[in-house]
Amino acid sequence: MHVISKPRLTAFGHKHPDALEALLAWHKLMERHAIANFAELRSLFGSVDLVGDWHVFDIRGNRYRLVCDVVYGARKCFIKHVLTHAEYDRGHWK
Secondary structure (H helix, E strand, C coil): CEEECHHHHHHHHHHCHHHHHHHHHHHHHHHHCCCCCHHHHHHHCCCCEEECCEEEEEECCCCEEEEEEEECCCCEEEEEEEEEHHHHHHCCCC
């Protein structure tokens, strides 16, 4: 799966240093797998949920949320938002 765009992860990690290692581990795992559907994604990441058309990943014990658009046929994952849990709960990302 090709992840677009890693700089969003690193920029967020610079603001929230405790998240950087977990975000980079998520990125590495996504890049290593060719994921064909949500069931396969869920088996790889047990904490991923579908919220409307968005895939929402819990990062670092649910402290952070990663909101992505996953296009299985194209094998691409577009990072839309990297948020703290509080920012996610406010819902402005929807």
